[in-house]
Amino acid sequence: MKLWVGLGNPGASYARHRHNVGFMAVDAIAAAHGFAPWRAKFRGLLAEGRLGTERVLLFKPDTYMNLSGDAVRAALGFYKLEPSDLLVFHDELDLAPAKVRVKTGGGTAGHNGLRSIDAHLGPDFARVRIGIGHPGDKRLVSPHVLGDFAKADADWLEPLLAGIADGAPALAADDVQGFLGAIARRMPAREAAAPASAAAPTPAAVTPAARPAPAAEDPGGSALQRLVNRFR
DSSP, rough: OOOEEEHHHHHEEEGBBBGGGHHHHHHHHHHHHTOOOEEEETTTEEEEEEOOOOEEEEEEESSOOGGGHHHHHHHHTTOOGGGGGGGEEEETSSSSSOOEEEEEEOOOTTOOHHHHHHHOOOOOSSEEEEEOOSSSSSSGGHHHHBBBBBBGGHHEEEEEEHHHHHHHHHHTTTTHHHHHHHHHHOOOOOSSSOTOOOOSOOOOOSSSSSSOOOOOOOTTTTTTHHHHHHOO
16 A cells, blocks of 8 residues: 655645645546545545555645645554655656656755655655746745746646656556656647746656657546646
């Protein structure tokens, strides 16, 4: 069993914030793979399902970002899981928009959600870092992170979330390259100029560098499509 945590802040006013892309990622996985409905547990929302042969618990802490570790520790303890069973999806300022990286351990880079989890469990948990770009001036970081994705960002955010959902079974099987490849297949063959919401350079290709042709879009009535339509 694995616990996959999406980081964000609860409530409608935060729903489209760049800081909430971790919530968006686990929402996309739950919608695409038929997870059980979200239910309140451990000071958050929990959904259970399977990805391939692996049982996965998706979790969104309801504690606000800087107290995420409280809820995550409670969930891990209840299911008798270890930090090695934990994977956290979070926004990453140091990656250009649409870039994704997977790593285990390391620092928190000032991210309050990661800092809280680290304080409770130590640094040795896996992370999916989802690039939101840096505004170019540290004085603009807070309004950038706590601001909504721009409408133009849907051009990369929608296929990115779909790719994360596509690649989730590979990630559950510890196939990181398969996960990143699924994202790459969803991204446009030729990326447009940098999104208006960030001053970062044009996003580079997601690893692996060789990008296959994009996959067909989900049917308009699918649960995943309804989810990403919120960000148009």
